[in-house]
Amino acid sequence: MTEPILYARNLVKRYGKVTALDHCDFDLMPGEILAVIGDNGAGKSSLIKALSGAVQPDEGEITLEGQKVQFGSPIDARAHGIECVYQTLAMSPALSIADNMFMGRELRKPGIMGQWFRQLDRPRMEAFARAKLNELGLMTIQNINQAVETLSGGQRQGVAVARAAAFGSKVVILDEPTAALGVKESRKVLELIRDVRSRGIPIILISHNMPHVFEVADRIHIHRLGRRLAVIRPNDYSMSDAVAFMTGAKVPEEVAA
Numbered sequence: 001m002t003e004p005i006l007y008a009r010n011l012v013k014r015y016g017k018v019t020a021l022d023h024c025d026f027d028l029m030p031g032e033i034l035a036v037i038g039d040n041g042a043g044k045s046s047l048i049k050a051l052s053g054a055v056q057p058d059e060g061e062i063t064l065e066g067q068k069v070q071f072g073s074p075i076d077a078r079a080h081g082i083e084c085v086y087q088t089l090a091m092s093p094a095l096s097i098a099d100n101m102f103m104g105r106e107l108r109k110p111g112i113m114g115q116w117f118r119q120l121d122r123p124r125m126e127a128f129a130r131a132k133l134n135e136l137g138l139m140t141i142q143n144i145n146q147a148v149e150t151l152s153g154g155q156r157q158g159v160a161v162a163r164a165a166a167f168g169s170k171v172v173i174l175d176e177p178t179a180a181l182g183v184k185e186s187r188k189v190l191e192l193i194r195d196v197r198s199r200g201i202p203i204i205l206i207s208h209n210m211p212h213v214f215e216v217a218d219r220i221h222i223h224r225l226g227r228r229l230a231v232i233r234p235n236d237y238s239m240s241d242a243v244a245f246m247t248g249a250k251v252p253e254e255v256a257a
């Protein structure tokens with residue numbers, strides 16, 4: 001049996017009297033696109049934050065590739081290979097694509113200029129950024145020195161995903177990547193998601209967009225009232241079934257049994 005790459009059991013997160021995660025389980029298998037769906041306030045963000053180090057759960061355990069982990073911060077989770085691309089992208093609009101790709105991990109010039117004078121190795125950063133965007137078929141972006149604010153929404157999302165895929169990530173988490181995008185741009189981002197999977201990197205996709213979820217997900221984690229209700233395969237159920245499960249109007253057979 002294949003082991004999950006990212007695994008959590010019994011996660012609990014309380015905010016005062018609100019229990020955002022109520023003994024929640026989670027499994028991400030190698031190389032899969034796992035969608036996470038759930039009603040507003042179901043606790044999806046809390047789950048993703050716990051898995052990516054943005055909040056520390058009060059109870060429960062998380063393992064990455066079979067090793068128990070406790071992330072103190074998103075930087076810590078990132079150092080372990082978990083990259084999270086948030087809906088509100090953590091990008092600096094005025095900086096170039098290359099600068100944005102390297103934010104926080106800039107390459108310095110070799111020797112004394114880099115080590116002591118902190119000078120950036122721009123040619124190396126630009127070549128790397130170009131190569132990564134190229135790999136992901138994002139070379140409609142002409143100029144790597146273009147400011148991110150001049151890119152379209154889809155292109156920005158592309159840069160963020162390329163950044164996540166470029167740094168040896170083990171897991172990429174995408175929070176509502178198509179929410180702010182038009183039809184054409186969403187299409188590109190969905191292609192990109194498949195592309196990242198084809199590189200063997202598993203993806204967690206949080207989305208309210210059922211057609212997008214059903215189009216790309218291998219499995220769908222349905223989150224309800226702070227915990228995992230069920231995991232379904234898109235071929236086994238319709239979109240309206242999924243929505244009914246999410247809202248509690250219906251119960252999946254495997255849960256009812």
Ligand SMILES: Nc1ncnc2c1ncn2[C@@H]1O[C@H](COP(=O)(O)OP(=O)(O)OP(=O)(O)O)[C@@H](O)[C@H]1O
Binds near residue numbers: 018046
């Ligand atoms: N920082 C916080 N302080 C207090 N309560 C919080 C905090 N973060 C989340 N909650 C509460 O925890 C519950 C779960 O919220 P969460 O954001 O995880 O849900 P969600 O499924 O992501 O919702 P949405 O789809 O609306 O973004 C909600 O009742 C929310 O009000």
